[in-house]
Amino acid sequence: IAILDAFTPADRSLGLAEIATRTGLYKSTILRLANSLMRGQLLERLDDGRYRIGPATFRLGAIYQRSVVAMDVLLPIMRDLSERSWESVAFYVRSGDVRTCLYRVESKHPIRYTIREGDVLPLLAGSGGRVLAAFSGEPGEPYETIREDYHHLSVGDRDPE
Structure with a gap:
């Protein structure tokens, strides 16, 4: 898991040395574990020797996404809300002090703040995170007002721009 967690959304691939630096694991340990991850298609080794996340992670992500809420119920509601409000609509799940975007419907405005499905954001910043925190029982303001x-x-809140 540490090897998979070494990858960020900005990484297309990582070399062995970079994975070792990010995980703190020995290269020999990474090579042994990488073989297991490759057998499960969770990791791929490229022709140049670098590694990238494998296709099985996409399958697992899709299974998780569908296990949280039925998209055939949620997405029509989100599309309708976006049409009525002319704003983007996102559905997040909370995990500790972060939230993950599971579903997203973009607004029709040409200028918008883009968040992708799978993006992980802080819980206590941004309107979506604050609403999740409020209805998870976060005490004080602005959470009391949000619940009302x-x-x-x-x-x-998250980005000054």
Whole structure:
């Protein structure tokens, strides 16, 4: 898992030395574990010797995504909300102090803040995170107001731009 966690959304592939630096594991340990991950198609070795995340991770992600909420129920509601509001609509799941975007419907505005399905964001920043925190029992303000109003607007909370 540490090997898979070494990859970030910005990484197309990583060399053995970079994986070792990011995980703190010995290269020999990484090679042994990488073979197991490759057998399960969770990791692939490229012709140049570098590694990338394998296709089985996509399959597992899709299974997880469908196990949380039925997309055939959720996505039509999200599309309708986006059409009515002209805003993007995202569905997040909370895990500790972060949230992961499981589903996203983009607004029709040409300028928008883009978040992709699978992106991990802080829980206590941004309107979506604050709403999740409020309805998870986070005490104090602005969470009390969010529970009363059923919404929250944030400007520059996660990104000053």
